[in-house]
Amino acid sequence: xxxxxxxxxxxxxxxxxxxxxxxxxxxxxxxxxxxxxxxxxxxxxxxxxxxxxxxxxxxxxxxxxxxxxxxxxxxxxxxxxxxxxxxxxxxxxxxxxxxxxxxxxxxxxxxxxxxxxxxxxxxxxxxxxxxxxxxxxxxxxxxxxxxxxxxx
Amino acid sequence: xxxxxxxxxxxxxxxxxxxxxxxxxxxxxxxxxxxxxxxxxxxxxxxxxxxxxxxxxxxxxxxxxxxxxxxxxxxxxxxxxxxxxxxxxxxxxxxxxxxxxxxxxxxxxxxxxxxxxxxxxxxxxxxxxxxxxxxxxxxxxxxxxxxxxxxx
DNA sequence: CACAATTAGATTGCGCGCAATATAAATTAT
DNA sequence: ATAATTTATATTGCGCGCAATCTAATTGTG
Numbered sequence: 001x002x003x004x005x006x007x008x009x010x011x012x013x014x015x016x017x018x019x020x021x022x023x024x025x026x027x028x029x030x031x032x033x034x035x036x037x038x039x040x041x042x043x044x045x046x047x048x049x050x051x052x053x054x055x056x057x058x059x060x061x062x063x064x065x066x067x068x069x070x071x072x073x074x075x076x077x078x079x080x081x082x083x084x085x086x087x088x089x090x091x092x093x094x095x096x097x098x099x100x101x102x103x104x105x106x107x108x109x110x111x112x113x114x115x116x117x118x119x120x121x122x123x124x125x126x127x128x129x130x131x132x133x134x135x136x137x138x139x140x141x142x143x144x145x146x147x148x149x150x151x152x
Numbered sequence: 153x154x155x156x157x158x159x160x161x162x163x164x165x166x167x168x169x170x171x172x173x174x175x176x177x178x179x180x181x182x183x184x185x186x187x188x189x190x191x192x193x194x195x196x197x198x199x200x201x202x203x204x205x206x207x208x209x210x211x212x213x214x215x216x217x218x219x220x221x222x223x224x225x226x227x228x229x230x231x232x233x234x235x236x237x238x239x240x241x242x243x244x245x246x247x248x249x250x251x252x253x254x255x256x257x258x259x260x261x262x263x264x265x266x267x268x269x270x271x272x273x274x275x276x277x278x279x280x281x282x283x284x285x286x287x288x289x290x291x292x293x294x295x296x297x298x299x300x301x302x303x304x
Numbered sequence: 305c306a307c308a309a310t311t312a313g314a315t316t317g318c319g320c321g322c323a324a325t326a327t328a329a330a331t332t333a334t
Numbered sequence: 335a336t337a338a339t340t341t342a343t344a345t346t347g348c349g350c351g352c353a354a355t356c357t358a359a360t361t362g363t364g
Contacts, residue, residue: 011263011270013202013218017288018180018273022195023220024295025177026321028170031298033322043174044350050165061312066165068175071313073351080349097312097359111163118163121170126297135290136169142287143176145278146183178351185352196320213342223343225321232319249329249342 021139031124035117039110044073045081046114052087052103053111059098068147086110173291183276187269191262196225197233198266204239204255205263211250220299238262 013019032043041049044067051066052058060074067074078101081087086107092098125132165171184195193201196219203218204210212226219226230253233239238259244250277284 011202011205011266013199013206015285015288016202016270017277017284017291018177018184019199019202020288020291020295021173021177021180022199024291024298025170025173026220027295027298027302028173029321030302032170042349047165047171047174050163050168050171053163054165059312068178069350070352072315072353073349075314077350095312095360099313114163118168124298124301125169125294126301127294132169133167135287135294136167136172138287139169139172139176139291142277142279143172143179146176146179146276149276149278150179150182181351194319211342221320222322224323224345225319227344229320247330247342251343 028121031121032117035120039113039117040084041110044069044077046117048074048077048081049086049107049110049114052101052107053114057100057102059092059100061098063101081107180273183273184269187272191265191269192236193262196221196229198269200226200229200233201238201259201262201266204253204259205266209252209254211244211252213250215253233259 029043032046036043036046039046047067048063051063060071060078064070064074078087078089082089085104088102088104089099090102092100122129122132181195184198188195188198191198199219200215203215212223212230216222216226230239230241230251234241237256240254240256241251242254244252274281274284
């Protein structure tokens with residue numbers, strides 16, 4: 001008779017990949033916190049800035065699509081970034097439903113200070129870039145399968 | 153000259169494992185939502201119930217250690233579970249600082265309805281138990297390295 | 305053209321997650 | 335034994351994350 005494996009205890013906390021993901025997301029948040037405090041950003045705000053540093057002057061919708069967030073989350077977050085003078089929010093003239101998000105000079109400048117962040121995270125994760133990339137690809141593949149189920 | 157790899161664009165959103173973990177946690181949440189709605193639980197509440205279904209009559213502290221959550225999160229959450237009559241909260245007589253959490257009959261009974269949840273999640277993740285266990289172990293190892301950095 | 309349907313974003317409400325602080329009980333030091 | 339320290343939980347405040355609802359603009363249809 002085979003030894004009982006994890007699959008035989010599906011309700012055990014330690015056997016649940018979702019808890020592994022959930023608690024790792026919190027761990028990342030805690031590691032990021034002191035780094036992002038220096039930039040005056042929260043982690044979700046940092047994600048929005050990453051999107052804008054790649055390409056500027058995008059509608060809220062597009063930011064939401066990249067980060068998988070809706071307007072209920074983004075609208076107040078973007079207002080806070082605007083209050084911090086990192087971005088500008090302007091109604092599109094072509095389509096007045098859209099609000100375009102653009103970086104201010106201050107928002108652009110913050111990019112330089114942010115360059116130090118990824119290497120600090122890499123150091124904290126204590127493994128090679130290759131391992132991280134491999135793990136990231138697996139996790140993203142899992143996420144995409146989960147999201148595919150939701151779309152049905 | 154070698155082709156540029158992910159490591160050469162550390163600020164790109166798609167290269168960040170933290171975003172992979174963050175967005176996968178949200179994806180799990182969305183998949184869980186309709187399943188847990190039937191049980192009348194949120195995902196964090198479900199995690200607390202998992203802990204209690206393993207072992208009952210534990211102090212808040214122990215739940216916090218297993219889930220990596222503090223009293224600021226747990227106290228109101230536990231009060232809501234108490235309001236739903238799934239648990240009882242009683243001051244320990246041995247150590248009056250502690251509050252012991254015990255399942256009610258209703259809380260015990262909910263375990264049976266919860267048995268269907270893990271297999272639904274497994275189906276949604278669309279991969280084998282073996283693959284999931286391997287991925288889970290990698291992610292937990294990463295989480296533990298991140299948390300180790302925080303403890304310094 | 306009018307009118308229905310869709311789309312982008314804003315608003316409200318609720319439940320985390322966590323920092324900061326408070327309180328009361330237990331432990332340790334003196 | 336008294337005082338100082340530590341520990342367990344509670345409270346407050348803020349920023350997400352998301353469901354539900356609302357408004358205004360655009361698109362589609364007869």
